[in-house]
Amino acid sequence: MKIIFTTTGLDWDSKMDPRFGRTEYFIIFDEDKDELTSYDNTAIADVAHGAGPQTAQKMFEFKPDILITGNGPGGNAARVLQNSNITIYIGAGNMTVKEAYDAFKNGKLRIY
Amino acid sequence: MKIAIASGKGGTGKTTLATNLASFLSESRETVLVDLDVEEPNSGLFIKGELFFQTDKFKMVPKWEKENCILCGNCQKVCNFNAIIKLPDHVMVFSKLCHSCYACSELCSTKSLPMQPEKIGALKHYKTNSLNFVESKLDVGQEQAVPLISQTKKYVDEQFQKKVIKIFDSPPGTSCPVIEATKNADFVILVTEPTPFGLYDLKLAVETMRELGNKTGVVINRYGIGNDDVIDYCRKEKIDILARISNDRKIAELYSQGKLIYKDNSEFRFQLEKISDYLFLREA
Numbered sequence: 001m002k003i004i005f006t007t008t009g010l011d012w013d014s015k016m017d018p019r020f021g022r023t024e025y026f027i028i029f030d031e032d033k034d035e036l037t038s039y040d041n042t043a044i045a046d047v048a049h050g051a052g053p054q055t056a057q058k059m060f061e062f063k064p065d066i067l068i069t070g071n072g073p074g075g076n077a078a079r080v081l082q083n084s085n086i087t088i089y090i091g092a093g094n095m096t097v098k099e100a101y102d103a104f105k106n107g108k109l110r111i112y
Numbered sequence: 113m114k115i116a117i118a119s120g121k122g123g124t125g126k127t128t129l130a131t132n133l134a135s136f137l138s139e140s141r142e143t144v145l146v147d148l149d150v151e152e153p154n155s156g157l158f159i160k161g162e163l164f165f166q167t168d169k170f171k172m173v174p175k176w177e178k179e180n181c182i183l184c185g186n187c188q189k190v191c192n193f194n195a196i197i198k199l200p201d202h203v204m205v206f207s208k209l210c211h212s213c214y215a216c217s218e219l220c221s222t223k224s225l226p227m228q229p230e231k232i233g234a235l236k237h238y239k240t241n242s243l244n245f246v247e248s249k250l251d252v253g254q255e256q257a258v259p260l261i262s263q264t265k266k267y268v269d270e271q272f273q274k275k276v277i278k279i280f281d282s283p284p285g286t287s288c289p290v291i292e293a294t295k296n297a298d299f300v301i302l303v304t305e306p307t308p309f310g311l312y313d314l315k316l317a318v319e320t321m322r323e324l325g326n327k328t329g330v331v332i333n334r335y336g337i338g339n340d341d342v343i344d345y346c347r348k349e350k351i352d353i354l355a356r357i358s359n360d361r362k363i364a365e366l367y368s369q370g371k372l373i374y375k376d377n378s379e380f381r382f383q384l385e386k387i388s389d390y391l392f393l394r395e396a
Contacts, residue, residue: 049209050194051194053197053204054194057197057198060200076206079204079206083201
């Protein structure tokens with residue numbers, strides 16, 4: 001399974017980014033290959049309007065099964081994500097990526 | 113003659129001045145008051161008239177038709193406002209973000225994004241004994257005030273002759289809606305209060321109006337509170353102070369009852385006379 005996290009850094013110890021559309025980075029964890037990759041989304045800071053749909057579209061390209069984030073996507077981003085089979089988990093905004101992954105595995109995160 | 117009433121800071125008294133000045137001027141000249149604060153129009157709280165005309169207002173947005181679309185993604189590339197997202201198997205339009213520039217529609221090689229109207233709000237035109245009053249209101253959920261403001265100004269241009277005095281009650285701030293509301297005005301009255309907040313936002317408003325090439329003057333409301341920094345600033349920048357409206361409880365009481373101030377308050381009326389003399393004697 002492929003899991004994508006909204007994060008403020010590039011490794012397991014990074015803090016999660018509670019924001020969806022304006023998240024600084026994504027980290028993508030491929031459980032089958034045990035492989036961690038990342039994507040730099042910091043250019044989104046220059047986008048005045050429509051950040052959510054842009055970030056959602058970028059995420060699509062990684063074809064994740066699971067999205068783990070903090071506050072959850074806004075209305076526009078949610079409309080984009082509805083076109084995918086991604087299951088969204090929220091409430092991990094104050095955790096590190098590792099903690100968020102463990103919380104997800106232990107069923108502690110809420111489905112959006 | 114077009115007179116816009118604006119301010120940097122919100123809550124300085126734009127609507128109080130706009131409604132009273134328009135009503136006062138209409139006693140001697142043909143006048144129309146236009147509420148261009150379309151996100152929250154409130155001149156209507158003070159001007160009660162009979163509804164003369166109303167109409168819905170629209171903006172043009174693209175609608176995706178999938179039949180001939182080849183999913184080339186050009187529409188997303190040419191959109192400066194991130195209003196179009198191309199997904200692997202379809203195209204999504206976020207009409208609230210669309211600025212009606214037509215680029216996606218015109219540049220689509222398969223004509224899969226025809227433009228169509230979307231309702232954004234409504235315009236109402238009222239008449240009292242002496243005053244015309246036009247207000248527009250944006251629908252809940254609509255984010256863009258500019259198209260509705262420009263359509264409202266167009267309506268006023270078409271309905272009233274050039275010589276008619278048009279008072280535009282503008283939105284607060286210095287962003288796009290204010291620029292749309294104040295551009296091409298013959299004069300812009302900036303309402304401020306003599307406080308550090310008032311001065312800070314007045315400076316932003318003055319800089320914005322200078323960029324637009326608008327002539328400006330200042331009205332100080334709630335005069336008597338704060339300090340003299342606004343007066344010093346206006347003197348230094350050679351901006352005329354048209355009137356000073358006292359910080360008077362009686363004014364606040366009349367306002368809270370939805371009444372026009374100048375009809376019951378001779379000092380307030382005197383300040384309006386000063387503004388009127390400034391605007392019209394200077395012109396003559």
